Amino acid sequence: MPSLGELATLLELEFRGDAARPLQRLAALDVATPDDLSFVSEKKHLSRLTDTRAGAVILHPEWIDHWSGCALLSDTPYVAFARATRIFDNHPQASRSVHEAAVVSEGARLGKQVTIDAGACVEADVVLGDRVWIGAGAYVGHGTQIGADTVIKPGAVICHAVHIGERCTIHPNSTIGADGFGFASSADGWVKIEQLATVIIGNDVEIGSNSTIDRGALEDTVVEDGAIIDNLVQIGHGVRVGSQTAIASQVGISGSTEIGARCVIAGQAGMAGHLTIADDVHIGGQGRVASSVTEPGHYSSGTPIQPLRAWLRSASRFTQLDQMARRIAQLEKAAGLEQKEDNNA
Amino acid sequence: MPSLGELATLLELEFRGDAARPLQRLAALDVATPDDLSFVSEKKHLSRLTDTRAGAVILHPEWIDHWSGCALLSDTPYVAFARATRIFDNHPQASRSVHEAAVVSEGARLGKQVTIDAGACVEADVVLGDRVWIGAGAYVGHGTQIGADTVIKPGAVICHAVHIGERCTIHPNSTIGADGFGFASSADGWVKIEQLATVIIGNDVEIGSNSTIDRGALEDTVVEDGAIIDNLVQIGHGVRVGSQTAIASQVGISGSTEIGARCVIAGQAGMAGHLTIADDVHIGGQGRVASSVTEPGHYSSGTPIQPLRAWLRSASRFTQLDQMARRIAQLEKAAGLEQKEDNNA
């Protein structure tokens, strides 16, 4: 259990109050007890300090007058909170050994202090960097290279010849480097296009549970440094995801689309193939991205939920929209109020 | 092969006809043979009795005049049919033993008649209730507790310190308790927020294949008793799913959203984070839930499919909707037909 002073040292922050005060857990302001460290991430939440029982609070130095108790002072209190979660982290630790029930090819090359858990399978010509952790039942295919300090969680499947950088986390049951969905239409049906390229993942990338990142046909699929990808996300073959781009759950990116840096793609959004998305583009939830986006900014699509009967009327009218527009134009003509804008569709 | 009389006893129902009549299978009315038991779940399907060859039929006592053959009588015939499926169930049975190719930590505590199949891995400090069944290749992380009669199917991954109640089924390749998608934005990129809380699943919960339920950052993710969740569903960190709520395939619930009891969320619907959804809310397929829903009832969003050309016109007009509304207002003004409703957007 760290003390306030120890936390300040570890987080490289100024503090106020009793350096020896022990802090047992991290907790939100409304549930924190006097044994807990809490935080205020935004100015608008300062009023919540009135009722909190927290033993100490991370907050911005400019907000210090709103709080009389123990404090850790940070110009970026939410980032300080994120760093503090590492100190309180309770995840199981790596064994730094190869379990006797793991199956590791003699042709694999392991760095120092590598962990390979029970039931994991590591194929020939695999290269694992120092302190790599392959979780229980995970699979690492022939010739795949994984950088230092990367964790492959239980049940994840990394196919052959994939490159994964350092300090990445690949969550359970995700699949990296399976075949992209490539087929040529012939008179006899679909002819499979073998996917000859691979997947290249940079450093500090996080990939969620049950997500799929397909290998390319002729060009590699690439996820750049610092990108973060949530659960159940589909990244098609030949896609490029820019650095520090965040992709939320159930998003689908079709083949060969290139997404810039620092984009934020909200849940269930979908992108057609062969698009280019600029840097710093934000797409709203369920966004339907059917053409390239060249300007940074926030974009959205879809319609809001309505009570069922009201929605049925809206949806029905949607199919009549072109006719409605033409009727408006006709009325304007009759009233001598013609608009110059384009009415043909 | 049970007889009509045995079925009546097992299902605690009245019956009509030859108690000794053997019934071999459950089948829909249109394909049932004289060896089969069938059912009528709704009054509107009574006309189908005319052509069926079924050997016996489950139906409501009030409908008995529509059928002259063997019958099982139930006030809730669809529920009686559901119960009958258990009698005809053909799923493989648990071995009630630990397979020699399973890896079970010495520190795990196993109840009576526990089954652990080949390749499964059960970590230290796990507690498994009586008759729990861990399927082949499944993973149960450190300190996780699983209640009596719960089944974890092959390939499912249950991370550390998760609580799962009694009589639950977790289907293959699902992931329970992996990290929620929490990151703080810093000048150097995303800083991971370690997910310190866990997932709590009640009793009688069913979770489909390849679904993901993330552990909370500071607050637990909770799925209450009797909730049923389909395949490929995403439940974000800190979400609460109320009791007996049904969530269909590919639904996504973003972090910290609370869903009430007895809700029905249809396929591919998505919910933003930090919302509150009342009890007894029904959301239609692909519903786009971006704000809280305070009243029970049915809600929907989206637009119907149209032939491509017609849709292109509708979709194009959608982007002109505000302008169209203003033009209508202008026409009304010119015609002396002003509306009082709010036209500014």
Place this chain on the structure above:
Amino acid sequence: MPSLGELATLLELEFRGDAARPLQRLAALDVATPDDLSFVSEKKHLSRLTDTRAGAVILHPEWIDHWSGCALLSDTPYVAFARATRIFDNHPQASRSVHEAAVVSEGARLGKQVTIDAGACVEADVVLGDRVWIGAGAYVGHGTQIGADTVIKPGAVICHAVHIGERCTIHPNSTIGADGFGFASSADGWVKIEQLATVIIGNDVEIGSNSTIDRGALEDTVVEDGAIIDNLVQIGHGVRVGSQTAIASQVGISGSTEIGARCVIAGQAGMAGHLTIADDVHIGGQGRVASSVTEPGHYSSGTPIQPLRAWLRSASRFTQLDQMARRIAQLEKAAGLEQKEDNNA
């Protein structure tokens, strides 16, 4: 490394140029080197031949005047390219043996040259055809039958009594034959309907990573010959997918819907249950299919992305659409421009 002449022989194509010329890789025109084979799939791409450095090109005989170098001539150049990918394929090969760390029931029946990799589990009464390959950590349940030359990739789970045809590929972490989502609503909550039927998959079917195909309650779920299914797709219980139909990533098909042959369902589209979709229907991305489609053709739904503020206006107006239509009708009445079409909703 094959020569031009060898490629022509293998692909059964005419060629032009030096038969002995070695070709090292397949590559797109813009990145191909003189050691590489490339291709032109469509007439509109012929201009790209001007700048390519490719050593040889697959193209249509009618286009031969556009290219002076080595060539392979095909009436269907994209299909010829697809076939060529097999020659250059670099996927790891099957060992044609059962790994000592695989768990194979004595009651399973294996064909010739079957491969079963480490950690895979094959249950009793399974029948595997010749050259079937069960990947590492995959699971094949009791009584399941898998036809010759089919590959089950690592981590895939095939439940009990499933039938899979010949030459299929089931990609990693997919789940075939888990329970369909069937429950009856009772006063005491949901009563599970045991799923008594199974999944039948034809020949030459490909199923992507982390996809789920549920077993039927009373009727089998069927995927016909030559259908191709991408990643993270949900196929509900009792669904029928017609031959050569292509289903892109994250599509969801609800229970008992029947899809015809040669359909193309784009990413994230969703279909309600109990529908009938004709042959040769194309559904656009995120298509919302809530009723049957009886005519072949292209269909779409949804709205295009817009910059956030513009979208907020469109979305708000969408909820007023019925009122707007009525106001137009009123204006028309006032102006003596009544339309005959139906305005009640």
